[in-house]
Amino acid sequence: xxxxxxxxxxxxxxxxLPFLVVGYARWSVGYDMSxxxxxxxxxxxxxxxxxxxxxxxxxxxxxxxxAALMAYITNVNSAVAVVAxxxxxxxxxxxxxxxxLNIPLLRSLMFAISSVGSATLFxxxxxxxxx
Numbered sequence: 001x002x003x004x005x006x007x008x009x010x011x012x013x014x015x016x017l018p019f020l021v022v023g024y025a026r027w028s029v030g031y032d033m034s035x036x037x038x039x040x041x042x043x044x045x046x047x048x049x050x051x052x053x054x055x056x057x058x059x060x061x062x063x064x065x066x067a068a069l070m071a072y073i074t075n076v077n078s079a080v081a082v083v084a085x086x087x088x089x090x091x092x093x094x095x096x097x098x099x100x101l102n103i104p105l106l107r108s109l110m111f112a113i114s115s116v117g118s119a120t121l122f123x124x125x126x127x128x129x130x131x
Contacts, residue, residue: 001081004121005072060111
């Protein structure tokens with residue numbers, strides 16, 4: 001199902017959504033091209049959280065991409081798998097928003113939902129491969 005490939009592409013794009021906020025904050029405080037990482041302590045709190053959301057997005061993307069590719073390769077064809085893949089993408093979008101806005105409970109909930117989405121795809125892929 002090509003939905004898995006679309007979700008991988010969307011998830012890859014979402015990695016950089018929080019970084020747009022970081023870029024705006026860097027520009028606002030005066031971007032130092034000679035030491036861009038040293039600017040972290042000068043950034044406002046929302047931009048620091050956006051940096052962490054950006055970094056976490058890389059970590060979760062690797063797991064999701066493998067899970068979605070497994071589902072694609074093993075030809076998983078179920079509504080549950082589609083919901084899991086789309087839920088991952090939506091949850092990761094909301095995760096970044098809630099992280100930047102400093103709403104930890106909802107951020108953690110979105111992390112859990114996206115993790116369940118990846119785990120579901122792994123599980124369904126293994127079941128499909130064993131059939």
